[in-house]
Amino acid sequence: MEKKTIDQLLRSTWQAIARMYNEEASKYESTMATGFTLLSIDPKKGTPSTSLGPKMGMEATSLSRTLKTLEEKKLIERRANPNDGRSVLIYLTERGKVNRDVSRVAVLKFNQAIKDDIGEEAFENFHNTIEKINNLIKNKKVFNF
Amino acid sequence: MEKKTIDQLLRSTWQAIARMYNEEASKYESTMATGFTLLSIDPKKGTPSTSLGPKMGMEATSLSRTLKTLEEKKLIERRANPNDGRSVLIYLTERGKVNRDVSRVAVLKFNQAIKDDIGEEAFENFHNTIEKINNLIKNKKVFNF
Numbered sequence: 001m002e003k004k005t006i007d008q009l010l011r012s013t014w015q016a017i018a019r020m021y022n023e024e025a026s027k028y029e030s031t032m033a034t035g036f037t038l039l040s041i042d043p044k045k046g047t048p049s050t051s052l053g054p055k056m057g058m059e060a061t062s063l064s065r066t067l068k069t070l071e072e073k074k075l076i077e078r079r080a081n082p083n084d085g086r087s088v089l090i091y092l093t094e095r096g097k098v099n100r101d102v103s104r105v106a107v108l109k110f111n112q113a114i115k116d117d118i119g120e121e122a123f124e125n126f127h128n129t130i131e132k133i134n135n136l137i138k139n140k141k142v143f144n145f
Numbered sequence: 146m147e148k149k150t151i152d153q154l155l156r157s158t159w160q161a162i163a164r165m166y167n168e169e170a171s172k173y174e175s176t177m178a179t180g181f182t183l184l185s186i187d188p189k190k191g192t193p194s195t196s197l198g199p200k201m202g203m204e205a206t207s208l209s210r211t212l213k214t215l216e217e218k219k220l221i222e223r224r225a226n227p228n229d230g231r232s233v234l235i236y237l238t239e240r241g242k243v244n245r246d247v248s249r250v251a252v253l254k255f256n257q258a259i260k261d262d263i264g265e266e267a268f269e270n271f272h273n274t275i276e277k278i279n280n281l282i283k284n285k286k287v288f289n290f
Contacts (some may be wrong), residue, residue, distance in 0.1 A: 005256045009167075009275045010159045017203045018280045021235050024288050053259050057160045106288070111150045113287045118277050122270060129271045130154045137161045142258045143251070145170050 006133070017110075024106055028099070033066050033112055035103030038075065043045065043097050044087040151278070162255075169251055173244070178211050180248030183220065188242050191234040193226065220244055 004012070017114075039058050041047045050116040058093045067090070070076040077097035081087040092100060115123050136142055149157070166177040185201050186192045192200075198208045212235070215221045220241035226232040237245060260268050281287055 005161050005252055006242060006259055006271070007159075007255060009272070010155060010162060012202060013279055014152075014155045014159045016279055017155060020282050020287065021152075057157060075220065090215055102268050107150055107152065110152060110287050113281055114151050116276055117281055118274050122274050124271050126274045127154070128150070128160055129263050129267050133259055134161055136258055136262055137165050144151055144164065 006032070010100060020110075021106065025103075030099065030103075033062075034075070035099070035106065037063075037070060037099040038092065039102070039103050039107070040097060041076065041092055041096075043092050043100060046079070046091040047086045049090050051091065055144060070096070072098050073109055157201065165175070165255075168253065170248075173247060175244065175248075178207075178214060179220070180244070181235065182208075182211050182215060183241060183245040184248050186235055186237055186245070187216070187222065188237050189247060191224070191236040194223070194233045194235050197235065200203075 018032055019033065025031050025035055036056065037052070040048065040052055049067070050065075052058075053060050058066075067076065070127045072079065074093055076087050077093055081089045095121060118126070147168075163177055166180065168233075170176050170180055181201065185197055194212070197203075198205050201208065213223065216223070219238055222236045222238055223233050224236060226234045248272070263271070
């Protein structure tokens with residue numbers, strides 16, 4: 001079998017992480033999308049609904065579906081922005097804050113497990129490589145020369 | 146702003162790659178999903194339709210939609226498996242083979258650009274780290290202790 005390319009590695013690893021998070025979230029009758037959304041909302045100041053999509057890299061339609069579910073589960077609330085009547089801020093409810101903490105612990109556990117396993121140096125190297133890959137893409141250096 | 150966690154890095158990097166590939170594919174009136182599917186089909190022996198989904202980490206419904214599009218564009222053909230009348234093999238047409246090569250060149254270009262940019266050692270380190278992350282997930286060592 002051929003050695004996997006970097007894009008395949010990133011894709012399959014991200015998929016494995018998503019499966020793992022969804023499995024863990026299911027113990028709390030939740031999903032990765034839910035946890036990820038809660039983590040993207042500022043627990044003190046709330047977050048404008050329009051900035052959530054770009055922040056999470058999610059399309060508007062699937063985000064609004066997730067937000068609807070979170071609202072039905074009483075994990076978030078929508079309130080008018082006091083500084084801009086036309087825009088809406090998303091706030092966490094008390095229950096939403098608790099669930100956010102559960103998600104946060106899961107994320108930190110996973111990242112600490114990786115750090116413990118690979119060591120500080122490899123962890124730094126990994127960050128650097130990822131940054132370089134993103135810069136290559138951002139500077140459109142791959143296909144335009 | 147907080148430092149990104151490993152899962153965020155992998156997710157956002159994979160999304161950036163997907164955007165880049167889709168942008169490049171659009172020059173050929175194609176998509177990343179198309180190129181990725183063509184690359185997953187054996188150009189000589191064909192590939193059983195049932196093994197494509199697991200191989201690509203794609204759900205059956207979105208895969209069958211992609212295959213339908215590829216068939217309409219005359220890039221693939223379905224034929225009965227000569228060794229098993231009940232199963233179907235997917236073959237590339239001549240045009241499909243050409244498009245597969247275009248996709249292959251794009252993937253190789255990207256991977257070579259990364260290799261050139263980060264160097265051999267960082268490239269090996271990156272592979273090792275990714276492998277360790279996948280083993281952590283596979284061995285369920287993250288949440289079960």
